[in-house]
Amino acid sequence: MCLKEMRRKCDRLVRGLELPVPFDAYTLCEQVGAARGREILVIPVPMAAGTLHGVTLMHENRDVIVYQPHTTPVHQQHIILHELAHLLLGHDPKDLLRTLFPDLSPELVAGHLRTTFKDRVEYEAEYVATRILEKAHRGQDPPPPPEHRLLSRLERTLGRRPR
């Protein structure tokens, strides 16, 4: 899938999202969880600086978004939305690899494809998070500065690949 198609898919997803007014990421997670019939818990967990900002844990009947609280509120919100985007986009590396390569051992496939796949899903999640914030702040106060650095880095990486 090329960048343009990825963006189109993500734009469609964001367009279909009903955002809470006034906007906040926690309420959006609650709404999405209720709509899916699968609770989304959002929990702050301090993480060492420079390591992870957020992570999503999938449990049997609920998803847990863990985020770094030791950063600005705007950044916290962005982290939560990034993780929520992974859930909305159905990113589960194990599942996708299994679908694509049913005959190969997961270790083998993971070793070969990890970078490409990771860049792709990270790009999608980051793009969706940014678009949600843009949509949430349209017509209101100026939007918070989006985390475009990661987005453009991933775009460069993905754009370089032959299609």
Ligand SMILES: [Zn+2]
């Ligand atoms: Zn991510």
